[in-house]
Amino acid sequence: MSAGVPAGYDPYAFEPFAVTVDLAVFTVRDTRLHVLLVERGEDPYKGQWALPGGFVLPRESAEDAARRELAEETGLTEDTVCALHLEQLRTYSDPDRDPRMRVVSVAYAALVPDLPEPRGGGDAANAQWWDAGPPGLLAFDHDRILADAHDRIGAKLEYSCLATAFCPPEFTLGELQQVYETVWGVELDRPNFRRKVLTTPGFVQAVEGSPRRTGGRGKPAALYRAGAATALHPPLLRPEGRTT
Numbered sequence: 188m189s190a191g192v193p194a195g196y197d198p199y200a201f202e203p204f205a206v207t208v209d210l211a212v213f214t215v216r217d218t219r220l221h222v223l224l225v226e227r228g229e230d231p232y233k234g235q236w237a238l239p240g241g242f243v244l245p246r247e248s249a250e251d252a253a254r255r256e257l258a259e260e261t262g263l264t265e266d267t268v269c270a271l272h273l274e275q276l277r278t279y280s281d282p283d284r285d286p287r288m289r290v291v292s293v294a295y296a297a298l299v300p301d302l303p304e305p306r307g308g309g310d311a312a313n314a315q316w317w318d319a320g321p322p323g324l325l326a327f328d329h330d331r332i333l334a335d336a337h338d339r340i341g342a343k344l345e346y347s348c349l350a351t352a353f354c355p356p357e358f359t360l361g362e363l364q365q366v367y368e369t370v371w372g373v374e375l376d377r378p379n380f381r382r383k384v385l386t387t388p389g390f391v392q393a394v395e396g397s398p399r400r401t402g403g404r405g406k407p408a409a410l411y412r413a414g415a416a417t418a419l420h421p422p423l424l425r426p427e428g429r430t431t
Contacts, residue, residue: 204289208253209240209329211276211336212297213319213370215353220369222319222333223305225260228312231286232326238333239311240292249293250275261305261314271297272352274343276336284328296336298349341370346422348390351413357394359408360384371425383423389416 192198212223224236241256243249250273258268276294284290305314319337323330343349344367351358353366364380367373384390391411 202289204291205285206243206249207240207285207290207292208243208249208256209238209279209292209294209332210253210257210273210297211238211294211333212257212271212299212302213336213340214299214302214316215366215369216316218365218369220319220337221316223261223302224315224317224325225307225311226313227310227326228307229310234312235324235326236317237326238294238329239314241309243293250295253293253295256309259309260307260311262308263302263305267302271299273297274339276332276339279328279332281328292332294332294336296339298340298343298352300353300355337370341425344370345419345424347418348413348416351391354413357410357412359410360391361408363391363411367423367425373425375426387416387419387421387423389414390419 210223214221214223223239225239227233227235227237239257239260241252241260243252247255253273254268254271257263257271258265273295274297276296278291278293280291282289284292305316307313319333325333340349350363350366350370354362360381361377363384364375364377367380368375392414394410394412
């Protein structure tokens with residue numbers, strides 16, 4: 188018996204199960220919210236689209252497995268994957284969620300600026316960005332995971348500065364507003380949004396002495412970068428009843 192294992196404990200008294208990771212990675216492309224999906228190259232669900240993910244190895248943490256699987260299945264570089272901020276979403280443990288065996292999945296969500304085009308790898312035949320509209324017919328229970336991740340990301344925008352991660356290093360307030368409208372699926376009042384952003388301490392920081400970018404109406408637009416704050420006080424709550 189190994190050190191630290193109580194006498195009489197039988198590890199084989201419990202049915203074994205596998206642990207996997209699944210990732211809902213979002214970005215804004217062409218002013219629309221997109222999610223990274225892979226086409227499964229093996230059964231079960233061969234040929235169907237799914238979230239990137241896979242099994243956790245015996246001597247591997249769930250987060251390490253998530254980054255490894257994301258790199259393997261999409262062809263994204265190790266440096267790109269390691270730089271992503273992954274937020275643990277929740278655990279999915281319905282007994283019949285995987286037809287192969289009992290599988291418990293730890294799901295992660297990520298909100299990232301535009302990434303390079305992915306390519307299939309590992310047991311993924313293909314990988315690409317898809318419009319993150321209403322859930323479709325993804326493999327396993329990935330429609331549920333995707334919907335939960337979308338809700339989490341939308342809520343995070345209300346109370347954190349996460350939206351700036353979708354923007355380039357220097358951005359206009361119009362570009363920042365576009366992130367909120369894209370993720371929330373609502374139309375925001377421009378003057379009200381601008382006032383809330385600029386009066387929230389540490390949300391954004393003006394870029395001094397930088398060239399100004401021309402807006403859609405030909406007017407110069409000031410450039411900003413992410414401020415030092417991580418949380419929004421007060422929160423920037425989404426409006427009710429106004430949709431794009």
